[in-house]
Amino acid sequence: xxxxxxxxxxxxxxxxxxxxxxxxxxxxxxxxxxxxxxxxxxxxxxxxxxxxxxxxxxxxxxxxxxxxxxxxxxxxxxxxxxxxxxxxxxxxxxxxxxxxxxxxxxxxxxxxxxxxxxxxxxxxxxxxxxxxxxxxxxxxxx
Numbered sequence: 512x513x514x515x516x517x518x519x520x521x522x523x524x525x526x527x528x529x530x531x532x533x534x535x536x537x538x539x540x541x542x543x544x545x546x547x548x549x550x551x552x553x554x555x556x557x558x559x560x561x562x563x564x565x566x567x568x569x570x571x572x573x574x575x576x577x578x579x580x581x582x583x584x585x586x587x588x589x590x591x592x593x594x595x596x597x598x599x600x601x602x603x604x605x606x607x608x609x610x611x612x613x614x615x616x617x618x619x620x621x622x623x624x625x626x627x628x629x630x631x632x633x634x635x636x637x638x639x640x641x642x643x644x645x646x647x648x649x650x651x652x653x
Contacts, residue, residue: 556652565610566601566612567613567614569614570616574620576590594630594634609645611644613646615649
């Protein structure tokens with residue numbers, strides 16, 4: 512009987528394929544943007560990046576505020592609750608650099624940015640000079 516079919520299966524090509532897929536997904540997952548809120552940041556030629564990210568506030572195109580969002584399921588913080596929410600983050604902050612990083616969509620009116628500055632000024636009034644927060648505007652490289 513010379514027409515006999517071999518019933519064995521070689522899994523080596525399958526394991527190679529799984530290994531390549533694993534590498535592909537590991538590489539592409541590191542390239543995903545860490546921003547939890549989908550924003551279009553304004554462009555800037557400045558190349559300086561900040562290391563400290565203990566206090567971040569996002570303002571999206573619908574004028575929703577997010578304080579230190581974690582993932583896509585973050586809930587917006589109403590403007591009336593910004594002061595107590597940011598105050599609680601400030602009380603737990605032990606970092607040396609005291610920066611509030613503002614990530615605002617480029618369509619956000621300046622009034623909303625100024626309103627956030629007012630909240631930060633109220634918090635800074637109760638802090639010593641060396642522990643006051645500075646607001647830094649996050650931009651996207653051109």
